[in-house]
Amino acid sequence: MVWDGFFQWLASLTLWDFILIFWLFILIDLTRSLGKPLFLIIHDLYCSRKCRKTTLIFKPKVSIIIPAHNEEKSIVKSIESAINADYPNKEIIVVDDGSKDKTAFLASLYESNGAIKLVRRDYSSGSKAGALNYGILFASGDVLVTVDADTLVEPDGISKLVNELVDPDVSAVSGNVRILCGDSGKRNLLVRLQEYEYFLAFELGRRFSSIIGTMMIISGAFGAFRTQEMKALGQYDKDTITEDFDLTLKLRKLRKKLIYNNKAISWTFAPDTLRSWRTQRIRWTKGEAETLWKHRNVFKIKGFDFTSVVSTYDMLFSDVILLVLRFAWLGSLFFIFSTNIIYVLIFSFIMYLIIESVGTGLAAFLSRDKGNLKYLIYVPIMVVVYRPYYAVVRLIAYFNWLSKKKTNW
Known part of the structure; x- marks a missing residue:
């Protein structure tokens, strides 16, 4: 079985293997969290000189x-x-x-x-x-x-x-x-x-x-x-x-x-x-899984453009695969190296606090509204409580989808 082999592989990992995986997660999140605002800043600087907007003369109904x-x-x-x-x-x-x-x-x-x-x-x-x-x-x-x-x-x-x-x-x-x-x-x-x-x-x-x-x-x-x-x-x-x-x-x-x-x-x-928040997020996540599964043929469509393939793979990787891997990594770390897990968690939160704070500051700069710097005060609770709990809710939603539990609007 695939899962048996996966868990056997997890059990064979050393502490240094887990540290390497941890830094891989950090690198992925660092690229996604800081790469976007840096790209947008460069784009805005370019567009301030080059880009021009046109306006509709005819107003369609x-x-x-x-x-x-x-x-x-x-x-x-x-x-x-x-x-x-x-x-x-x-x-x-x-x-x-x-x-x-x-x-x-x-x-x-x-x-x-x-x-x-x-x-x-x-x-x-x-x-x-x-x-x-x-x-x-x-x-x-x-x-x-x-x-x-x-x-x-x-x-x-x-x-x-x-x-x-x-x-x-x-x-x-x-x-x-x-x-x-x-x-x-x-x-x-x-x-x-x-x-x-x-x-x-x-x-x-x-x-x-x-x-x-x-x-x-x-x-x-x-x-x-x-x-x-x-x-x-x-x-x-x-x-x-x-x-x-x-x-x-x-x-x-x-x-x-x-x-x-x-x-x-x-x-x-x-x-x-x-x-009510949990109900909404379970609905959204379950719907995402339904839709990705429904359109699983996107990779087989002749002429399907490269950006669509990349964006679909990216969503599948970041929202589903990475989520499962993080829980598997954390669970294995807890059972195999339980004496060291507290240090890993503390260091993880510090790293993500830095990444989140820098990303939020850059987003506020991009918005050209200094008032958006107020969101920096929510960074600690977002990193320590909100995002981890949301990850658990998303995992529950994927299980609901697998069990074909019905959801209405």
Whole structure:
């Protein structure tokens, strides 16, 4: 058996072997954490002199689709932010997917004065993808903009998204999603840690992947697509729970150009209890596994571009393989060299504190907002508590996927 051989190999490792593996992990994380901001700094210096943006003269009609299922706490704010968007040629379609609360009633108040179009389903489709597809049936715009029911868009956010489509080669644009507050209006420590997490993920990760052409997710919370291309793709598939990731991979298979605009800003509500956060992250991770497995044929597709192959392998390696290897390494170290593990853990945390702090400082510099330096105070708890616990949650999610445990939206 493969696993028997793997565990026999682990048992044969010496302490020096474990130290070598540890430094390999450090090298990988150092490259990923600091390489991105350094690249972006160089890119920004170059673009400040060379890059020029064009603006749409013709404003194509935009259909803003807001799928909602039991979102009475946030639906009003989401609708009003879409209404107040400065983009002139737009329609707003709210899809009530069998809500049991006051979502439909609150949305209907805006339908009565013609501000939105409300479409209702008596029974939930069981997925956000189903709700989005239903909304697309009523869309008449040349561009589709999807906005989550717990997300608020900045007044110029939609204009900035759509403006990227002036390039005929661009098929989809991801917006910048930031944390507004917790689901219940709180801004507790958990919410602030997610705010910091989103800041790094979008300011570094999404910007970097957009520039080098390896972006894997057009955010479902705030993203824009060409309507004809979306319909040609068959819209959203309902066989995964991360429909935005699935759709992005479908676009990548067709070698479409996908970009990110960090100036197209939206604000979302974050889980403010550990239980709701854990549920959300298990859903995301399980959906990632579902989608990667569904699209496992990407490596066999003739003509599949190099950047797509690299980005898919990178996600598989960093999110799945490295996670399993870290747990295997740590578990083996504990059982084989238990007397030394405390020193290894202390040294690990010190190294990652340094890497995280430098990366956060560079990200704040890139954002040109000194206020983002505030995230440095969260580095210790992010490194010592948040990320290790998230790793455990992700491992649980992968087991849920393997056991075929069902998850709805």
